Amino acid sequence: MMWFAxxxxxxxxxxxxxxxxxxxxxxxxxxxxxxxxxxxxxxxLSALVAVQTFATSQSLTLDARVPALAAATVAxxxxxxxxxxxxxxxxxxxxxxxFGLAS
Amino acid sequence: MxxxxxxxxxxxxxxxxxxxxxxxxxxxxxxxxGALGTTTGLSIxxxxxxxxxxxxxxxxxxxxxxxxSGGTALTAVIASWLMGTRNAAYSMRMTPILxxxxxxxLVAVQLTIDESTAMGLAQxxxxxEGRASRLAFWATGLSVYLLWNLATxxxxxxxxxxxxxxxxxxxxxxxxxxxxLVWPQIKSRTDLSVAFGGALIAxxxxxxVPPGVPVLAAAIVAVIVGWVTGRKLS
Numbered sequence: 001m002m003w004f005a006x007x008x009x010x011x012x013x014x015x016x017x018x019x020x021x022x023x024x025x026x027x028x029x030x031x032x033x034x035x036x037x038x039x040x041x042x043x044x045l046s047a048l049v050a051v052q053t054f055a056t057s058q059s060l061t062l063d064a065r066v067p068a069l070a071a072a073t074v075a076x077x078x079x080x081x082x083x084x085x086x087x088x089x090x091x092x093x094x095x096x097x098x099f100g101l102a103s
Numbered sequence: 104m105x106x107x108x109x110x111x112x113x114x115x116x117x118x119x120x121x122x123x124x125x126x127x128x129x130x131x132x133x134x135x136x137g138a139l140g141t142t143t144g145l146s147i148x149x150x151x152x153x154x155x156x157x158x159x160x161x162x163x164x165x166x167x168x169x170x171x172s173g174g175t176a177l178t179a180v181i182a183s184w185l186m187g188t189r190n191a192a193y194s195m196r197m198t199p200i201l202x203x204x205x206x207x208x209l210v211a212v213q214l215t216i217d218e219s220t221a222m223g224l225a226q227x228x229x230x231x232e233g234r235a236s237r238l239a240f241w242a243t244g245l246s247v248y249l250l251w252n253l254a255t256x257x258x259x260x261x262x263x264x265x266x267x268x269x270x271x272x273x274x275x276x277x278x279x280x281x282x283x284l285v286w287p288q289i290k291s292r293t294d295l296s297v298a299f300g301g302a303l304i305a306x307x308x309x310x311x312v313p314p315g316v317p318v319l320a321a322a323i324v325a326v327i328v329g330w331v332t333g334r335k336l337s
Binding site: 001002003004005006007008009010012013014016017018019020021023025028031032033034035036037038039040041042043044045046047048049050051052053054055057058059060064065068069072073076081082083085086087088089090091092093094095097098 | 117120121124125128144145146149152153156157159162166170176179180183184186187188189190191192193194195196197198199208209211212213215217220221224269270271272273274275276277278279280281282283284285286288289293294297298299300301302303304305306309310313314317318319320321322324325326328329330332333334336
């Protein structure tokens with residue numbers, strides 16, 4: 001039962017990615033398809049960032065992640081190296097939580 | 104050594120460093136995943152199989168938590184597929200950049216996840232004849248793969264995790280990391296509206312549909328905007 005879930009889940013997840021990789025180049029080269037494929041990661045990753053910042057399971061929340069992302073945004077504006085941006089966000093959220101200023 | 108070579112060495116060092124730091128941030132969640140797996144009725148081999156074979160964190164967490172909350176195996180499987188659907192869009196986008204074939208393609212497919220795609224696309228696609236994008240994808244994919252699996256194992260065998268990753272701010276760190284990788288991809292007003300549109304749709308749907316669906320639904324923005332702007336070009 002558990003092995004069924006593990007293996008069937010795995011097979012499906014791999015198949016989804018594989019299908020994406022075998023779409024023939026001439027289809028991907030069509031202007032409309034090309035534009036859509038270019039924009040897809042932007043919309044999906046932006047949505048993911050939004051959900052990772054404002055959502056807790058199925059509710060929208062304002063917690064320590066919001067100021068952390070705000071701090072990261074300021075850092076991004078100043079062309080801060082990647083690792084520092086990640087650290088600034090982590091330290092902001094961890095500090096606010098440690099002092100009980102945000103959940 | 105010529106200038107291009109020096110520039111490439113610098114770029115390479117930076118990309119590999121960034122890939123390693125993403126790997127470490129994600130790994131902390133791997134410990135949680137390992138602990139969650141073995142505390143909700145999966146054996147250590149089953150928990151490890153998910154990280155080694157499924158290797159897409161969101162799907163893994165969804166599968167395990169659906170089982171833990173009393174869902175049937177079939178519900179858990181379908182929920183994990185739903186979570187993994189966005190990876191199909193990622194591999195559509197990455198395959199022409201990676202220029203892989205045969206076994207290399209199969210490995211690249213396995214490593215196609217949020218982090219590796221975001222890192223690959225955050226590089227200038229033309230830089231160093233595409234080598235920057237390819238290195239960013241492979242280095243991030245491998246770094247996350249190794250550290251995620253090592254972390255899963257540690258979590259699975261030690262059960263009690265190192266603590267809540269949230270207390271280290273790692274949830275915010277991962278969101279900020281992805282944000283920093285989406286940022287350079289936004290090069291026009293159209294890109295910006297797609298980013299905002301996707302984010303808003305996902306947030307609007309969060310309270311009403313199961314987790315995973317909101318992010319997937321954001322694809323509709325790319326489809327509509329891509330259709331409209333692509334038609335003007337053709």
